[in-house]
Amino acid sequence: MRLKDKIAIITGAGSGIGEATAVRFAEEGARLVLNDVDGENLHRVVERVRGMGGQAVGAHADISVEAEAASIADVAVKTFGGIDVLVNNAANFTQMGLEQATMADWQRVYGVNVFGTAMVTKYAVPHMKAKGGSIVMVASMSAFIAQPNFTSYSTSKAAGVMMTRSLALDLAPFKIRVNSVCPGCIVTSASHREVERLGLKFEDWYNDNASKHMLGRLGEPVEAANAILFLASEEASFITAAELMVDGGYVHW
Numbered sequence: 189m190r191l192k193d194k195i196a197i198i199t200g201a202g203s204g205i206g207e208a209t210a211v212r213f214a215e216e217g218a219r220l221v222l223n224d225v226d227g228e229n230l231h232r233v234v235e236r237v238r239g240m241g242g243q244a245v246g247a248h249a250d251i252s253v254e255a256e257a258a259s260i261a262d263v264a265v266k267t268f269g270g271i272d273v274l275v276n277n278a279a280n281f282t283q284m285g286l287e288q289a290t291m292a293d294w295q296r297v298y299g300v301n302v303f304g305t306a307m308v309t310k311y312a313v314p315h316m317k318a319k320g321g322s323i324v325m326v327a328s329m330s331a332f333i334a335q336p337n338f339t340s341y342s343t344s345k346a347a348g349v350m351m352t353r354s355l356a357l358d359l360a361p362f363k364i365r366v367n368s369v370c371p372g373c374i375v376t377s378a379s380h381r382e383v384e385r386l387g388l389k390f391e392d393w394y395n396d397n398a399s400k401h402m403l404g405r406l407g408e409p410v411e412a413a414n415a416i417l418f419l420a421s422e423e424a425s426f427i428t429a430a431e432l433m434v435d436g437g438y439v440h441w
C-alpha cells in the first residue's frame with residue numbers, strides 16, 4: 189500500500205477529481221480528512237470511503253473563509269494526530285473574460301483558488317514540519333495556455349503553480365515536497381456546468397475538446413487522481429517544485 193496509515197487532507201473532495209482522489213487514497217491505506225463546502229456531497233463521499241473499509245472524517249468548510257480553512261487542520265490533528273499529505277484540490281471554476289468579470293467575480297475565484305488554498309496550507313504546514321510530507325496542488329493546464337474568456341480562472345491557476353514552486357523552496361528544509369498536478373479537460377460535474385453555461389450539447393462539446401488533446405479524448409477523474417497519488421507517495425521522493433501535466437498532450441501540441 190502506497191499511503192499506508194498516512195494522514196491526508198483532500199479539499200474539494202465532494203465530487204470529481206477530489207472524490208476520485210479520496211477513493212484512490214483509501215485503496216492505498218490513507219486515513220482521510222475530507223473537506224468540501226457542499227455538506228451533502230461531503231457526507232456521501234465520507235460514507236463511500238467508509239463503505240470500502242477506509243478511514244475518513246468530514247471537515248465541512250468553505251476554504252475562502254480563513255477560520256474555516258484553519259479548521260481543516262484542526263480536524264486532522266484532533267482525529268488522527270497529525271498531517272502527512274495535503275491535496276489542495278478545491279476550486280472555483282468560473283471562467284470569465286476581463287470585461288465581463290466584476291470585482292466580486294475576481295474575489296470569488298481568487299478567494300478559493302489562491303487565498304483559500306494559501307490559508308489551508310498555512311494552517312496545515314506547522315503540523316507537517318516535524319516529520320515532513322507532501323503537498324499536491326491541483327492546478328490546471330489553463331495555467332500555461334490562453335483560452336477564450338478564461339482570464340480570472342487561468343491567472344488564479346498560474347498563481348497556484350507559482351505558489352507550488354515558492355513553497356517547495358521554503359519547505360524543502362522540512363522535507364515537505366510541494367508539486368502541482370495540471371489536468372487537461374477531465375469530465376466532472378464542473379464540465380457539465382460549463383456545457384450548460386455555453387448552451388451546447390454535451391456530445392458536441394466533448395468532441396470539440398477531445399480533438400484538442402493528442403490522445404483524442406478527455407480524461408477521467410481517476411486519471412488525475414493517480415497522478416496526485418504518485419506525487420503524494422514516497423515513489424516521488426526526489427520530486428519537488430514540479431508540474432505534472434495530466435492533459436493527454438494538450439499543452440505541448
Ligand SMILES: NC(=O)c1ccc[n+]([C@@H]2O[C@H](COP(=O)([O-])OP(=O)(O)OC[C@H]3O[C@@H](n4cnc5c(N)ncnc54)[C@H](O)[C@@H]3O)[C@@H](O)[C@H]2O)c1
Nearest residue numbers: 200202203204205225250251278279328371373374376378
Ligand atoms: N475538470 C477539469 O477539466 C479540470 C481541468 C483542470 C483543472 N481542474 C481542477 O481540478 C480541481 C477539481 O475540479 P473538478 O473538475 O473535480 O471540479 P468539481 O466541481 O467536480 O469539484 C470541486 C469541488 O470543490 C468544492 N469547492 C468549491 N469551492 C469550495 C470552497 N470554497 N471550499 C471547499 N470546497 C469547495 C466543490 O463543492 C466541489 O465539490 C479544481 O482545482 C479544478 O480547477 C479541473
